[in-house]
Amino acid sequence: MENKVCIVGAGLVGSLLANYMAKRSIQVDMFERRPDMRRTDIPAGRSINLAMSDRGWRALEVVGAEETIRELAIPMHGRLMHDVEGNTHFMPYGKEGQYINSVSRGELNMRLLSLAEKTGKVNTYFDERCTNVDLDNGTLTFTNENTGVETTNTYDRIFGADGAFSAIRNAMMRRDRFNYSQYYITSGYKELTMPPVPEKKWAIDNGALHIWPRKDFMLIALPNLDGSFTCTLFMPFDGEEGFDNLKTHDQVQAFFEKYFPDALQHMPTLLEDWDSNATSPLMTVSCNPWNHKGKFLLMGDAAHAVVPFYGQGMIAGFEGVRILNEMLDKYENWDVAFEEYSKYRQPDGDGIRQLALDNYREMRDLVADEHFIRKRQLSGKIHEIFGENWMPLYTMVTFSHVRYSEAYAKGQWQNKVLNELVATGLSKDSSEAEIKAAVMPYLKVTN
Amino acid sequence: MENKVCIVGAGLVGSLLANYMAKRSIQVDMFERRPDMRRTDIPAGRSINLAMSDRGWRALEVVGAEETIRELAIPMHGRLMHDVEGNTHFMPYGKEGQYINSVSRGELNMRLLSLAEKTGKVNTYFDERCTNVDLDNGTLTFTNENTGVETTNTYDRIFGADGAFSAIRNAMMRRDRFNYSQYYITSGYKELTMPPVPEKKWAIDNGALHIWPRKDFMLIALPNLDGSFTCTLFMPFDGEEGFDNLKTHDQVQAFFEKYFPDALQHMPTLLEDWDSNATSPLMTVSCNPWNHKGKFLLMGDAAHAVVPFYGQGMIAGFEGVRILNEMLDKYENWDVAFEEYSKYRQPDGDGIRQLALDNYREMRDLVADEHFIRKRQLSGKIHEIFGENWMPLYTMVTFSHVRYSEAYAKGQWQNKVLNELVATGLSKDSSEAEIKAAVMPYLKVTN
Numbered sequence: 001m002e003n004k005v006c007i008v009g010a011g012l013v014g015s016l017l018a019n020y021m022a023k024r025s026i027q028v029d030m031f032e033r034r035p036d037m038r039r040t041d042i043p044a045g046r047s048i049n050l051a052m053s054d055r056g057w058r059a060l061e062v063v064g065a066e067e068t069i070r071e072l073a074i075p076m077h078g079r080l081m082h083d084v085e086g087n088t089h090f091m092p093y094g095k096e097g098q099y100i101n102s103v104s105r106g107e108l109n110m111r112l113l114s115l116a117e118k119t120g121k122v123n124t125y126f127d128e129r130c131t132n133v134d135l136d137n138g139t140l141t142f143t144n145e146n147t148g149v150e151t152t153n154t155y156d157r158i159f160g161a162d163g164a165f166s167a168i169r170n171a172m173m174r175r176d177r178f179n180y181s182q183y184y185i186t187s188g189y190k191e192l193t194m195p196p197v198p199e200k201k202w203a204i205d206n207g208a209l210h211i212w213p214r215k216d217f218m219l220i221a222l223p224n225l226d227g228s229f230t231c232t233l234f235m236p237f238d239g240e241e242g243f244d245n246l247k248t249h250d251q252v253q254a255f256f257e258k259y260f261p262d263a264l265q266h267m268p269t270l271l272e273d274w275d276s277n278a279t280s281p282l283m284t285v286s287c288n289p290w291n292h293k294g295k296f297l298l299m300g301d302a303a304h305a306v307v308p309f310y311g312q313g314m315i316a317g318f319e320g321v322r323i324l325n326e327m328l329d330k331y332e333n334w335d336v337a338f339e340e341y342s343k344y345r346q347p348d349g350d351g352i353r354q355l356a357l358d359n360y361r362e363m364r365d366l367v368a369d370e371h372f373i374r375k376r377q378l379s380g381k382i383h384e385i386f387g388e389n390w391m392p393l394y395t396m397v398t399f400s401h402v403r404y405s406e407a408y409a410k411g412q413w414q415n416k417v418l419n420e421l422v423a424t425g426l427s428k429d430s431s432e433a434e435i436k437a438a439v440m441p442y443l444k445v446t447n
Numbered sequence: 448m449e450n451k452v453c454i455v456g457a458g459l460v461g462s463l464l465a466n467y468m469a470k471r472s473i474q475v476d477m478f479e480r481r482p483d484m485r486r487t488d489i490p491a492g493r494s495i496n497l498a499m500s501d502r503g504w505r506a507l508e509v510v511g512a513e514e515t516i517r518e519l520a521i522p523m524h525g526r527l528m529h530d531v532e533g534n535t536h537f538m539p540y541g542k543e544g545q546y547i548n549s550v551s552r553g554e555l556n557m558r559l560l561s562l563a564e565k566t567g568k569v570n571t572y573f574d575e576r577c578t579n580v581d582l583d584n585g586t587l588t589f590t591n592e593n594t595g596v597e598t599t600n601t602y603d604r605i606f607g608a609d610g611a612f613s614a615i616r617n618a619m620m621r622r623d624r625f626n627y628s629q630y631y632i633t634s635g636y637k638e639l640t641m642p643p644v645p646e647k648k649w650a651i652d653n654g655a656l657h658i659w660p661r662k663d664f665m666l667i668a669l670p671n672l673d674g675s676f677t678c679t680l681f682m683p684f685d686g687e688e689g690f691d692n693l694k695t696h697d698q699v700q701a702f703f704e705k706y707f708p709d710a711l712q713h714m715p716t717l718l719e720d721w722d723s724n725a726t727s728p729l730m731t732v733s734c735n736p737w738n739h740k741g742k743f744l745l746m747g748d749a750a751h752a753v754v755p756f757y758g759q760g761m762i763a764g765f766e767g768v769r770i771l772n773e774m775l776d777k778y779e780n781w782d783v784a785f786e787e788y789s790k791y792r793q794p795d796g797d798g799i800r801q802l803a804l805d806n807y808r809e810m811r812d813l814v815a816d817e818h819f820i821r822k823r824q825l826s827g828k829i830h831e832i833f834g835e836n837w838m839p840l841y842t843m844v845t846f847s848h849v850r851y852s853e854a855y856a857k858g859q860w861q862n863k864v865l866n867e868l869v870a871t872g873l874s875k876d877s878s879e880a881e882i883k884a885a886v887m888p889y890l891k892v893t894n
Contacts, residue, residue: 173629174612176728177684180627180628180629181629183628184625184626281623
C-alpha cells in the first residue's frame with residue numbers, strides 16, 4: 001500500500017469509512033477512545049436511536065451494508081403530533097411510500113464495526129485516547145485508558161472522525177488560518193423511556209415519530225425494536241419552563257401532568273429516568289479547512305456537528321464518506337482529493353447545520369401552527385403537480401440527494417413563495433389549474 | 448485582602464489592569480509568558496505602534512497614567528491618502544482639535560508595567576507559561592520557559608488577559624455551553640520600515656496616518672518618535688496581488704514600483720525588511736460567557752480579539768478595564784460584578800469586532816470612492832449643525848464614549864440615511880436650511 005492510513009474514532013462515521021477504505025483494498029488502523037461496545041455491558045441509554053433516511057442508505061449500499069442495517073429499522077411514516085388534551089394529528093413525511101426509520105445507534109455502530117473487521121483490512125484498537133498530534137509529520141500518540149501505555153505511529157493519511165470534541169481538530173485549531181466556531185443553543189435535552197407494554201408491544205403507534213410540540217420546548221419519541229420508545233425532552237435550561245427550574249420529583253411530575261399527560265401515563269419510570277439520565281447541552285460546530293496538507297481530513301461531527309432536529313447529523317457524515325470516496329475515484333492524487341472534498345463539502349456542512357437549527361422551531365412550535373400547516377400542505381400539492389421542479393424542503397433533505405446547501409437556499413426561496421401564494425388565498429384544496437397558473441411564473445417552466 | 452488575585456498576561460491590558468487593582472489596594476500576582484521587555488534586547492519590530500484615542504486616555508487617566516503616556520504620543524489629525532500617481536488627499540478625522548495619536552506599543556507597555564510595580568502591590572513574573580488551569584479550584588500552574596520549573600498557586604480571582612490565544616480561554620472552551628468563534632480574514636499583514644531622513648526628521652508628514660488605498664490591499668504608515676515610520680502592508684494571501692504570489696525580490700520591487708512609488712522612494716530597506724519580517728494572519732475572536740463562576744474573567748483580546756483596522760483593539764481592552772472597575776465599585780460582591788460585566792460588555796466586544804472588519808474595506812477601498820467621500824463630508828456637516836444628535840460613526844468610535852454596540856447600530860442607520868440624502872442631491876455645500884429640513888424628519892427632533 002502506498003498509503004498508511006489511520007482513522008481516529010470508531011463511531012458511526014469512522015466505522016463506515018473503515019468499510020470504504022477496506023473496499024479500496026487499503027489497510028487501516030482505527031483507534032477509539034471508548035471501550036469496544038460489543039464487549040462491554042451496555043449502559044443505560046443503550047436504546048438511543050436515530051432516524052435513518054435515503055442519504056444514509058445510499059452511503060451504506062456502496063459497501064454492501066444496507067441489508068444488514070435494514071434489519072434494525074422501524075419505519076416512521078410521518079410525525080404524530082400530540083396536543084395537551086391528548087388529541088393527535090398525523091402529518092406524513094412525504095408521498096405514499098416515503099418514510100424514515102428508527103434505528104438503534106449502538107446496534108448500527110456494532111454492525112458496521114464487525115463488517116469492517118470481517119474484511120481483514122481493518123485493525124481496531126479500543127480504549128485508546130489520542131493524546132498527541134504532530135500535524136507536520138502525521139505522527140499520533142494514543143494513550144490506553146486502562147493501562148496508560150502510549151503508542152506512537154506515523155501515517156500518510158489520517159482521518160479525524162473523532163466527533164464533536166475532536167482531538168485532531170483541536171490540534172488543527174492552533175494553526176494559522178483555521179476558522180472555528182462552537183455554538184450552544186439555549187436548549188438542552190434529557191432522554192427518558194416509555195417501556196414496552198406486555199408482550200413487547202409498543203404503548204403508542206410505532207409507525208410514526210411522536211412529537212408533543214409546546215412552543216418553547218417539546219417531547220419526542222422514537223420506537224425501538226424491543227417495544228420501548230426512547231423519549232427526548234428538548235427544553236431551554238433557563239426560564240420558568242426550563243431544566244434549571246425542574247428540581248424536585250414533585251416539580252417534574254407536575255410538569256409532565258400539565259404538558260404531556262397522554263405520554264406520562266406510559267412512562268412509569270419517569271422519575272427514576274429523570275434522576276439517572278444526564279441533562280446534556282446541544283452544540284453545533286463549524287470549521288474550515290477540513291483538510292490539512294493532504295495528510296489530515298476531518299470527517300463527520302469533527303467537521304460539522306449539528307443539532308439533532310433534522311435527523312441528519314450522522315447521515316451528513318455518511319454522505320460525506322460516500323462523496324469523499326467518489327473524489328478518491330476521480331482524483332488519483334489523494335492530496336487533491338482531500339482539498340477538493342474539503343472545499344466542495346464545506347457549504348453543505350453549513351447548510352445542514354442551519355437546516356437543523358431551523359427545524360427545532362418547526363418541530364416544537366410551527367407544526368402546531370395553522371399558517372405553517374397550510375403552507376406545508378400546499379407545498380406537497382405543488383410537488384404532486386410539478387414533480388422534481390418543486391420538492392418540499394423536507395423531501396429534498398430527507399428523500400433526495402440534492403446538496404444540503406442547495407436545499408437550504410431553495411427552502412428559503414420556497415418559503416417566500418408559499419407565503420405569497422397563501423396570501424392570495426391559494427390552498428391544497430384549490431384546483432390543479434389554479435395552482436398551476438399561480439406557481440408557473442415562479443418556476444419559469446413552460447407547460 | 449479577602450481576594451487573592453492573579454492576572455495572567457502582562458501585556459497592555461494586563462498591565463493596565465494591575466494598576467487598577469493596585470489602586471483598589473489589592474495585591475496582585477501577574478504572570479507573563481514572554482521575557483521582561485525592559486530587560487531584553489529589543490527585537491526588530493520594536494517600533495510597532497498603535498493609534499491611541501479618547502477611550503484609551505480616559506482609561507489611563509483613572510490610574511494617573513495619562514501624563515506619562517502623553518509623552519510618547521505623536522498627534523495624527525487625519526488620513527493622508529496617496530494615489531498611484533503620488534497625489535495626496537487629506538481627510539480630517541474629526542473637527543478641529545480632534546486627533547488620534549501614534550504611540551509605541553512597547554514603550555506604552557513598559558511604562559504601564561513600571562507604574563504597576565512602583566505601587567508595591569504588584570508582583571510580576573516573566574518567562575512563565577501558563578501550562579495548567581483548574582477551573583473549579585482556581586489553581587494555575589506556570590512553567591518557566593528557561594528553567595522548566597513549575598509553580599502552582601490557587602487564587603480567588605483570576606483575570607485571563609493573556610491575549611488572542613489565551614490559555615485561560617482554552618480551558619474554559621472545554622466546558623459545556625461556552626460559545627467560541629475564531630475567524631481569519633483572507634488578508635494578512637507584513638510590517639516594513641520608512642527610516643528617518645538625516646537629523647531624525649520624518650520622510651513624510653508626521654501629522655497624519657498615511658494610507659495608500661488600492662482597493663483589495665493597502666499600505667499604511669504611522670510615525671514614530673525617532674523619525675521613522677512603521678509601514679504595514681495589508682493584503683490577501685491568495686490571488687495575483689497576494690502575499691503568496693510575491694516570492695522574489697524582483698517581484699516585490701516591481702509590486703512597490705507599480706503601486707506605491709512615492710512610498711518606495713523612502714523605503715531603502717524594503718527588501719531586507721521583506722525577508723526578515725514575518726507575514727502574519729489576522730484573526731478575530733468572539734466568545735461567551737467571559738465570566739466563569741466569579742473566579743475567572745477574560746479581558747482584552749482573550750475575550751474579543753479584533754482586526755486592527757479601527758485602531759481600537761487595545762483601546763477596547765482598556766475601556767473594558769475601566770468599566771469593570773466601575774462595576775466593582777457598584778457591586779461590592781465580585782461574583783456579581785464579574786457576571787454583570789460579562790453580560791454588559793459582550794455586545795460591545797461584538798460591536799467593535801464588526802466595526803473593525805468593516806473599516807478594512809473603508810480604508811483600502813472606500814476612502815478613494817467619490818460617493819463615500821460625499822457621504823462622509825455631508826455627515827460631518829450634519830454633525831456641525833446637529834451636534835450630539837448626529838455624530839459621524841468615526842467620531843462616535845474614536846472621540847466619544849458611546850458604547851461600541853450602539854455606535855455600530857447607529858452607524859448602520861446613518862449609512863442608510865446618508866444614502867437617501869445623497870440620492871436627493873444633498874451635499875456638504877447645500878445650505879444649512881436645506882440640510883436641516885432634510886435631516887430633521889430622521890432625527891425626530893424639533894427645531
